[in-house]
Amino acid sequence: MPAGAWVDRMHHRRVLIVADLVKAVLYASVPLAWWLGGLSLGQLYAVALLTGGATVFFDVGAQSVLPGLVGREHLVDANAAVVGPMAFGNVAGRGAGGMLVQLLTAPLAIAVTALGHLGSALRLTALRRTPIPATTVGPTPTPPASAHRSPRACGTSSALRNCAHWPSPPPSTTSDRSWSTPSSRSCSCGN
Structure with missing residues (x-):
């Protein structure tokens, strides 16, 4: 939930681009460390943890930007168009990933993943900018003077x-x- 509250107050497009770039750099660090002979289990754990965090921000941002791109009247169809390929990718992607590992070796397959995220970030730069959404509907209530919490x-x-x-x-x-x-x-x- 904290990620959703933060993303709601940010430029969604920027969140998507930064999350993809973070994932690209993290994934690229694996084949680079392997090539330099310094790949460790700790690095793999760190990459898995940090890419998971970036994925949370990306997913929340992607779902938040969709209504602004297609409008509420087309949202159900747009969600269906997004979820269908995602479901297919979840099923077929695992097999394709295993095949890539067999063909290229694991470090090179991860390099392909890094390039995919880099390409996604570059493609997202073409996405039209969306304003930071309002945090409330209607007039903004004035919190009591004792409420000193951040937004x-x-x-x-x-x-x-x-x-x-x-x-x-x-x-x-x-x-x-x-x-x-x-x-x-x-x-x-x-x-």
């Missing part, structure tokens, strides 16, 4: 509060905004 903490705490008080999945997780967590858009700090 990021506010969004995260609001999201956690909403999730804790909903008896079933909140509507925003089952509707056309299936990627969105209930954030500061649906409540304000201090509620």
